[in-house]
Amino acid sequence: MNKETESMSWTEAHVVNPLSNVATDAYNALFVNTFGSVANKASQAIADRDVVKRADHSVVGKAEGFSKETVTQAAVSGVGLALVYVASGRAASGLIRSAMSITGAEAKVAAVAGAENAAKFSRTLMSDKTGQISGAVAYDGLRDVRNGETRLGNMAGSLTAFGIYEKFNPKLANLNFGAKIAGYGVLGAGGSASAKLVSDGVSGHLSSAQDIGNSMLTGAALNMALPGFQRAAGLGLSKLNDRIGRGNPVERDLQLNGLAGKSETLDDLAGKVASLRVKTGQETTSLRGKEVHLQGSGNAADRAHEFAHEWYLKSRKGEFDKVAQTLRSGDEAKAYMEYRQLRLGGETYAHRMEAQVAKEVGDPRKVELSMERIAATKTPAGVTYDEQWRRDFERFKSSDGKVITEVDFHTVPSIAGVESMRELAMRDPKAMKQVMREEYYPGLKKAFPDKSEYEKLSTYYGYLTDRNGTWDAVALRGSNGKVIGGIQSQVIPVDGKVIKSAVWGEHIWLAPEARSFPNFRGLMTVAADRFRASGSQVAFMEFNDRAKMSLQEMIQDAKGGLSTEAREVIWGRFANKGLNIAHFKDGKIAPYAQPGMDGQAPVNYLTLAMISLREGKNLAGTKLPTEDYLKLLRNAHGTLVDVHTDPTVLAYTKELQDRIARGDKTMTFARLSDTTVGRIVGRQF
Numbered sequence: 001m002n003k004e005t006e007s008m009s010w011t012e013a014h015v016v017n018p019l020s021n022v023a024t025d026a027y028n029a030l031f032v033n034t035f036g037s038v039a040n041k042a043s044q045a046i047a048d049r050d051v052v053k054r055a056d057h058s059v060v061g062k063a064e065g066f067s068k069e070t071v072t073q074a075a076v077s078g079v080g081l082a083l084v085y086v087a088s089g090r091a092a093s094g095l096i097r098s099a100m101s102i103t104g105a106e107a108k109v110a111a112v113a114g115a116e117n118a119a120k121f122s123r124t125l126m127s128d129k130t131g132q133i134s135g136a137v138a139y140d141g142l143r144d145v146r147n148g149e150t151r152l153g154n155m156a157g158s159l160t161a162f163g164i165y166e167k168f169n170p171k172l173a174n175l176n177f178g179a180k181i182a183g184y185g186v187l188g189a190g191g192s193a194s195a196k197l198v199s200d201g202v203s204g205h206l207s208s209a210q211d212i213g214n215s216m217l218t219g220a221a222l223n224m225a226l227p228g229f230q231r232a233a234g235l236g237l238s239k240l241n242d243r244i245g246r247g248n249p250v251e252r253d254l255q256l257n258g259l260a261g262k263s264e265t266l267d268d269l270a271g272k273v274a275s276l277r278v279k280t281g282q283e284t285t286s287l288r289g290k291e292v293h294l295q296g297s298g299n300a301a302d303r304a305h306e307f308a309h310e311w312y313l314k315s316r317k318g319e320f321d322k323v324a325q326t327l328r329s330g331d332e333a334k335a336y337m338e339y340r341q342l343r344l345g346g347e348t349y350a351h352r353m354e355a356q357v358a359k360e361v362g363d364p365r366k367v368e369l370s371m372e373r374i375a376a377t378k379t380p381a382g383v384t385y386d387e388q389w390r391r392d393f394e395r396f397k398s399s400d401g402k403v404i405t406e407v408d409f410h411t412v413p414s415i416a417g418v419e420s421m422r423e424l425a426m427r428d429p430k431a432m433k434q435v436m437r438e439e440y441y442p443g444l445k446k447a448f449p450d451k452s453e454y455e456k457l458s459t460y461y462g463y464l465t466d467r468n469g470t471w472d473a474v475a476l477r478g479s480n481g482k483v484i485g486g487i488q489s490q491v492i493p494v495d496g497k498v499i500k501s502a503v504w505g506e507h508i509w510l511a512p513e514a515r516s517f518p519n520f521r522g523l524m525t526v527a528a529d530r531f532r533a534s535g536s537q538v539a540f541m542e543f544n545d546r547a548k549m550s551l552q553e554m555i556q557d558a559k560g561g562l563s564t565e566a567r568e569v570i571w572g573r574f575a576n577k578g579l580n581i582a583h584f585k586d587g588k589i590a591p592y593a594q595p596g597m598d599g600q601a602p603v604n605y606l607t608l609a610m611i612s613l614r615e616g617k618n619l620a621g622t623k624l625p626t627e628d629y630l631k632l633l634r635n636a637h638g639t640l641v642d643v644h645t646d647p648t649v650l651a652y653t654k655e656l657q658d659r660i661a662r663g664d665k666t667m668t669f670a671r672l673s674d675t676t677v678g679r680i681v682g683r684q685f
Contacts, residue, residue: 013061018073022080024055029143030088066213074214078188078221085132085162085222086229088139090237093131097249097275100125102676106275115315116272123274127251129166132230136162148205157199161219164191169227184227185220192219244551245558246565247279250307259300263360266300269307269353276310278303301365304357308350313404316342324401336393343389347374398521413478413514415485415522422472425464432464439483440475447509449559452600454507459598463490471639474530476510476523484514487527491534492636496628503531503613504636505541512561524574532613540632542594543571543579543672545607547679553605571609572673579609580619581675582629582667584659589679590629590667591655595641595648602648607679608633609672619669626665630656 008017036052043051063069100106100122110118124130140158141151165187172183196215200207238248238256247253250270254260261267280298313320319342327335348371355367368374375386383391395403421440425432441457448454463471471490478484488507494500508527510519531539544557546564557564572578582590594603612619633652634643643649 008059008061010061013059014063014069014072015076017058017060018076019080020058021060022077022084024057025143026084026139027055029139033142033144070214071217074217075221078218078223079225081218082222082225082229085136085139086226086233088135089128089132089230090135090233092135092138093126093128096131096134097126098676100275110314110317115317119272119274119311119314123271126249126274128230128234132166133159133162148200148203150203153199153201153203153205156202157195160198161191161195164194165223165226169223173227181224184224188223188226189216189220191223192216195219240551241277242280243558244554245279245561245563247277250274250276250278253278254303259303263300263304263357265353265356265360266304266307269304269311272311273307273314276307299363300361301354301358301363301367305350305354308353309346312346312349316346320401320404324396327397327401332397336390339393339396340386340389343392344371344375344385347385413480413482413484415476415519415526416479417477418526419475419477420472421475422464422469426467429465433461435475435483436460436464436473440473440486443483443511444486444507444509446511447560448507449556450553450603452596452603453594454597456598470534474526476526478514483511485510485519485523487523487530489527489531489539490639491536492632492639494628494632494635496631497625499537499624499628499632501534501536502610502632503534503536503539505531505539508541515561520570528574528611528613532615534613536613538610538619539613540608540610540636541571541579542592542603542606542608543568545605545679546676548605548607550605568672568676572671574611577611577618579611579672580669581607581609581672581679582624582669583675584664584667589675591652592633593648593652595637595646597640604648610669618671620671620674622669623666624669626656626660626667629667630660 032052032054036054039052040050043049060073061069063073105125106118106122109121113121136158137155140154143154145151145154168187169184172180172187175183192215193212196212197207200211234252234256238252241248248256250273251260254266254270259266278298320339323335323338323342326338348369351367351369351374354365355369357363358365358367368377376384378384379388392404419435421432421436424435437457441460444454445451460473463469464473469490472488474487474489475483476485476487486507486509487505489503489505492502492504494502505527508523510523528539544553544564544567546554546568549557549564554564557567562570584590589607592606592608594606596602610619630653633656634649637643637646637649641649643653
């Protein structure tokens with residue numbers, strides 16, 4: 001025992017410090033060896049010092065042979081590594097799913113190799129097994145190498161070990177607890193020994209018996225903990241996804257609800273729609289975009305019905321494209337008959353799959369399978385499927401064949417009227433106050449759960465009754481007679497080199513019960529038309545930026561009925577153009593924060609985006625003087641606070657003036673939908 005270990009307790013030497021070293025390796029791998037190295041290169045060039053410090057290992061007690069100390073250190077390290085690998089695997093799964101979504105990889109593969117092969121490709125890449133193996137390999141490629149190791153060898157060893165674990169661990173899941181744990185231990189020891197031999201072989205290093213023995217002990221402990229940690233992580237993520245409104249990937253949803261392996265048909269369908277997320281506890285059963293919404297928690301047959309809808313639409317995309325061609329040729333009657341036939345085929349297929357899965361899991365439900373009777377059956381909205389398809393065909397027409405169906409059968413009030421509260425205030429101030437107090441403001445509060453995002457009702461009264469002002473709140477009244485949405489905006493004079501005036505779209509919202517494709521489209525059309533009528537060149541608005549938000553803020557945001565991610569998708573399609581974000585030549589986006597209003601705290605998680613108000617023109621790729629952007633912000637926020645003293649305004653003013661002084665006199669616009677990865681990575685790292 002050396003002097004350093006003499007003063008340590010046995011627990012510190014053989015339990016605490018080995019576990020601490022696992023954490024140290026993880027920190028160095030995931031931070032120092034990645035973004036830290038980039039930051040240090042920059043700081044060395046500027047200040048001749050590192051800004052990200054490498055963590056050092058703690059001293060561990062001496063362990064020889066197959067002693068208590070050897071076993072303890074191996075067990076502690078194995079359990080710690082299991083945590084690190086599970087975290088790496090989950091992170092890799094998320095990155096893979098995000099990359100698949102952003103790039104539209106499945107659709108691109110389908111165009112070349114067909115829908116079936118694209119579905120298999122998607123299922124393989126998006127599976128938790130692929131994520132776990134990829135995360136483990138990536139981690140071992142990033143961590144510091146030890147004597148005789150190489151990064152390539154470490155990655156090869158990790159691929160070997162986790163390939164074994166992910167293939168054979170599930171086969172042990174149905175054993176009794178004792179046999180299962182023992183099996184995991186034996187499998188872990190064998191996998192780790194194989195990994196050590198492969199790693200050393202690739203690295204050109206000869207494995208010693210002691211090295212292999214230690215690896216087997218560590219691997220046994222690792223794999224005994226790994227499945228439990230994976231289940232715990234899956235459960236934790238599922239609860240988190242439910243809270244922030246994202247839902248869970250199909251594979252994980254089936255596992256968490258005990259449905260995986262219960263029905264061959266359901267498993268097959270789930271594999272074909274791996275990119276979907278399943279949300280439970282909703283008021284309706286519907287399919288929207290890349291989400292399945294189920295009433296309550298749903299069951300196997302419910303999922304089969306919805307998965308079948310998605311698969312049918314994906315596998316028949318070419319046929320729907322032909323219907324769009326027929327429509328463009330001018331033969332609307334023929335196009336509708338082709339469209340109806342496809343929709344009838346899709347509904348019948350969904351009913352067939354629902355009946356098949358119900359039979360396989362022992363669900364006694366009766367499912368209608370006659371095509372004629374299905375067409376005449378009424379949806380939960382009280383109309384027949386034939387009538388529903390006719391309505392959906394109108395959406396299909398208006399979107400030039402891009403929106404095939406929303407498959408959303410809950411009753412949603414449509415936009416029936418538009419009323420300016422400013423115009424009402426000029427005619428009848430009491431009537432304006434009554435509408436704002438009893439209808440508009442309560443709906444606004446539900447749509448925006450964060451109180452710091454909007455002002456007091458009395459403040460809005462003042463804006464609307466100011467005869468010289470331009471601030472307005474436009475109420476959208478639904479077919480149910482209630483206010484179901486609103487548009488708050490004002491014209492901001494800028495007098496810049498490019499922007500002379502701009503419209504500030506402060507709040508554009510729909511009540512949760514009124515959210516549907518037609519209403520979102522109608523809301524954005526009304527907003528864009530009103531903005532254009534102002535004569536301004538651009539409109540600008542804030543959006544909740546995931547790159548700036550904490551987890552708690554995203555959870556709070558989802559309480560408004562839409563996840564932060566879903567809101568961003570909607571803004572990415574605003575007015576058929578999508579919003580644009582200004583960024584500097586170094587890739588950083590233009591700074592923005594909302595000053596505190598009416599005594600509230602400032603909102604720092606917002607980002608500003610713009611859209612051209614010229615018909616058919618998009619801002620993407622165009623330039624904006626940085627000075628114009630600064631004038632826009634100060635003039636807009638000057639309607640809320642004193643820009644000469646407000647700390648939020650002073651902070652972004654300094655940042656922008658510093659940019660201008662360094663030569664960043666112009667910024668470039670990019671579509672919001674093209675900036676997701678850049679914003680998140682750029683903000684965090």
